[in-house]
Amino acid sequence: MSQLKITPTAIPEVVVFEPPVFGDERGFFQETFRSEWFDALDIKPTFVQDNHSRSSHGILRGLHLQREHTQGKLVRVTQGEVFDVAVDLRLDSPTYGKWVGEVLSSENKKVFWVPEGFAHGFVVLSETAEFLYKCTNYYHPASDLSVAFDDPALAIDWCIDHEKISLSEKDKNGRAFVSGMGFKEGVWQEP
Secondary structure, eight states: OOOOEEEEOSSTTSEEEEOOEEEETTEEEEOOOOHHHHHTTTOOOOOOEEEEEEEETTBEEEEEEESSSOOOEEEEEEESEEEEEEEEOBTTOTTTTOEEEEEEETTTOOEEEEOTTEEEEEEEOSSEEEEEEEESSOOOGGGEEEBOTTOTTTOOOOSSOGGGOBOOHHHHTOBOOOTTOEEETTEEEOO
């Protein structure tokens, strides 16, 4: 029997889970969340909201965060393929201002943990994609913030030509990343 694979990324708090998949000619079965996964990492998230989005090729959603009521997100793709990105905005972190990305797809069935204190976004690489994520806090529109996906200070390689990217109005007006903006002890700070 195969076992769960847990892989920290270049930002160790951002983790890729690869749960075993059991399948035969009838289909497959996979657990997509177990609290024990986090117990092994000494993380104790409480999930309060599940979200599901469907997007077409080139749609980029992000980089999103909530300045208050911060959210950790456990994300996965059930149809299609996306490139998912987490940007560390924890001011006291040695990886502050750095990003990591992971291809998530219905084929690889990876589950990506983005902790509180990070901006998060993804771009659709396939014709369409269905994206599901569990959140540790409720959506709070008053504290919603979009950071510019193409900010040169972040230099994110989105794995797709920028001419093929489509953004919402909110994301078109994403805020520039400025050194000193971020979370200190879970509280949003401005330079």
